[in-house]
Amino acid sequence: MNTRIVHVAFNTFREAVRDRILYNLIAFALLLSGAAVLVGQISIDIERLVVVNLGLTAVSLFGVVIAIFIGIGLVAKEIEKRTLYTVLSRPVRRWEFVVGKFFGLTGTLVVNTACMAIGVFLALLYVSHKFQSSDGWILVALYFIVLQFLILCALALFFSSFSSPLLAAVFSFSLFVIGSFSEDLRGFARMSQGLTQWMTTTAVYLVPNFSALNVIGQVAHQQPISTQLIAYNTLYALAYAAVAISGAVLIFERRNLK
Amino acid sequence: MLALETNNLAKTYAVGFWRKRPRVALRPLNLTVEAGEVFGFLGPNGAGKTTTLKLLMGLVFPTGGSARILGMEIDDPRMKAQIGFLPEQPYFYDYLTAKELLEYYAQLSGVPAKERSKRVEAMLARVGLSEAACVQLRKFSKGMLQRVGLAQAILHSPEMVFLDEPMSGLDPMGRREVRDLIQELQQEGKTVFFSTHILSDAEALCNRVAVIQQGELRGAGAVADLTAQAHRKVEIIFYGHSIPPGLTRLGAETHVSGEVVRAVLPEESQGAALELMRQEQLRLISLNPVHGSLEDYYIQKLKPAAAHAEVGR
Numbered sequence: 304m305n306t307r308i309v310h311v312a313f314n315t316f317r318e319a320v321r322d323r324i325l326y327n328l329i330a331f332a333l334l335l336s337g338a339a340v341l342v343g344q345i346s347i348d349i350e351r352l353v354v355v356n357l358g359l360t361a362v363s364l365f366g367v368v369i370a371i372f373i374g375i376g377l378v379a380k381e382i383e384k385r386t387l388y389t390v391l392s393r394p395v396r397r398w399e400f401v402v403g404k405f406f407g408l409t410g411t412l413v414v415n416t417a418c419m420a421i422g423v424f425l426a427l428l429y430v431s432h433k434f435q436s437s438d439g440w441i442l443v444a445l446y447f448i449v450l451q452f453l454i455l456c457a458l459a460l461f462f463s464s465f466s467s468p469l470l471a472a473v474f475s476f477s478l479f480v481i482g483s484f485s486e487d488l489r490g491f492a493r494m495s496q497g498l499t500q501w502m503t504t505t506a507v508y509l510v511p512n513f514s515a516l517n518v519i520g521q522v523a524h525q526q527p528i529s530t531q532l533i534a535y536n537t538l539y540a541l542a543y544a545a546v547a548i549s550g551a552v553l554i555f556e557r558r559n560l561k
Numbered sequence: 562m563l564a565l566e567t568n569n570l571a572k573t574y575a576v577g578f579w580r581k582r583p584r585v586a587l588r589p590l591n592l593t594v595e596a597g598e599v600f601g602f603l604g605p606n607g608a609g610k611t612t613t614l615k616l617l618m619g620l621v622f623p624t625g626g627s628a629r630i631l632g633m634e635i636d637d638p639r640m641k642a643q644i645g646f647l648p649e650q651p652y653f654y655d656y657l658t659a660k661e662l663l664e665y666y667a668q669l670s671g672v673p674a675k676e677r678s679k680r681v682e683a684m685l686a687r688v689g690l691s692e693a694a695c696v697q698l699r700k701f702s703k704g705m706l707q708r709v710g711l712a713q714a715i716l717h718s719p720e721m722v723f724l725d726e727p728m729s730g731l732d733p734m735g736r737r738e739v740r741d742l743i744q745e746l747q748q749e750g751k752t753v754f755f756s757t758h759i760l761s762d763a764e765a766l767c768n769r770v771a772v773i774q775q776g777e778l779r780g781a782g783a784v785a786d787l788t789a790q791a792h793r794k795v796e797i798i799f800y801g802h803s804i805p806p807g808l809t810r811l812g813a814e815t816h817v818s819g820e821v822v823r824a825v826l827p828e829e830s831q832g833a834a835l836e837l838m839r840q841e842q843l844r845l846i847s848l849n850p851v852h853g854s855l856e857d858y859y860i861q862k863l864k865p866a867a868a869h870a871e872v873g874r
Binding site: 306307310311314317318321322384385386387388389390391392393394395396557559560561 | 574615618619620621622638639641642644645646647648650651652653654655656657661665666668669670671697710713714723
């Protein structure tokens with residue numbers, strides 16, 4: 304791998320960690336341990352279901368907030384504070400900078416998710432006292448959540464390459480919400496006709512399909528995930544993120560850093 | 562050999578939201594800097610100095626013309642490995658220490674891993690920050706950040722260094738240290754291109770300077786030649802209690818001190834002034850040429866535009 308991308312990525316990761324991004328883990332730990340204790344006292348036979356549902360949803364939401372709000376500032380903050388000037392006056396190409404930033408943030412989110420995953424498993428162990436073989440599917444759900452972060456980071460970078468941080472946050476979060484209901488959008492496209500069908504079908508292909516990446520309900524009910532879906536989601540997320548990053552690079556390559 | 566060459570380098574921004582209007586930031590600029598010289602880029606605030614530097618660093622894109630640094634195009638990564646850049650009022654990653662920041666920049670500049678830490682330590686010592694090497698940059702003062710900025714600019718031993726207002730924000734001691742550093746760089750055979758509006762710094766350090774105003778080059782050349790071009794004046798000192806009216810009409814700036822009068826007037830009025838003194842039977846004490854300074858040249862070059870702006874109001 305290009306060493307300059309690695310250096311930019313590592314610096315982004317280090318900056319994020321020192322900027323107390325991982326402090327969200329404390330809030331997550333408090334939430335999950337509180338929930339586990341409460342669930343253990345009030346639920347009968349569904350403790351596992353509640354903890355998995357709550358734990359994975361919290362992992363997803365905490366990560367989404369970080370992906371969007373850090374992602375939109377990744378490049379914008381460097382331009383605003385002019386830290387970018389001394390980086391781009393070195394033999395670092397603009398695309399290397401953008402890609403390095405992307406990997407740095409996704410790396411931060413992977414570490415963050417890994418820490419939260421440990422928390423989910425500990426809470427699960429607390430309420431059900433032992434692990435079951437079907438608990439392995441939780442890892443698949445976590446993997447899909449990471450794939451969601453990959454897409455969101457790329458989108459946040461893309462939007463921030465041409466708009467203000469606030470607008471980029473609005474666009475990214477809107478796409479996350481719409482993408483989470485993409486199966487409903489798909490159904491609406493099937494039912495509609497004429498121009499509406501054309502528009503909704505276009506939207507279905509443009510909006511990231513986050514609903515396919517959400518298997519929290521299935522995993523909570525101990526249902527298996529097909530390897531086909533794992534392969535499809537992996538390819539889909541990588542392709543979508545690659546297109547969004549390419550868009551961000553194309554715009555950033557032409558941008559005047561006033 | 563030319564270290565820098567610009568050929569009609571120009572930049573116009575489109576401003577406004579709906580109806581874009583052109584705003585000229587830099588008119589076609591033709592400039593050359595020889596290898597090994599210290600070149601001062603002078604001009605008032607908003608003259609186009611930073612825009613020029615940003616164009617050269619590839620931070621903004623020219624709307625016309627071209628530039629070559631060390632014989633290479635400005636977007637050539639090989640060239641960027643051989644230059645250093647200090648932006649105006651530099652700001653760095655808050656949560657890194659000075660040492661970590663320099664290591665990061667050394668990595669990006671391709672300094673071999675074996676040499677990296679030795680080079681970083683030497684550079685911190687050179688800018689007087691060894692004691693603060695492990696302090697996070699958010700705790701640094703403006704002057705300390707400027708020193709870090711200088712260190713990162715010369716860390717990888719570049720052939721040419723671009724400094725945007727390197728003395729800004731520094732106390733007199735700090736300014737002196739930066740001046741010494743620029744002189745050291747020149748002794749090492751490096752080319753230094755620095756922008757400033759502090760003329761005494763430019764006069765003390767530069768081999769050649771260029772003056773820019775409102776995005777337009779007003780003049781360029783060797784400091785000695787330019788100061789010689791500035792209006793030549795003579796100083797006449799004579800005994801007297803008052804100023805002869807004829808002397809004022811010749812455009813003299815006069816000052817009476819006790820029984821001595823000092824008058825400074827254009828060189829071409831020297832003969833008329835001496836004739837006047839002979840008629841008035843005044844005793845001459847001394848007659849000396851007044852050497853032009855870079856400030857005289859600078860003001861002379863900027864005056865027409867300022868006057869033009871005044872008329873346009």
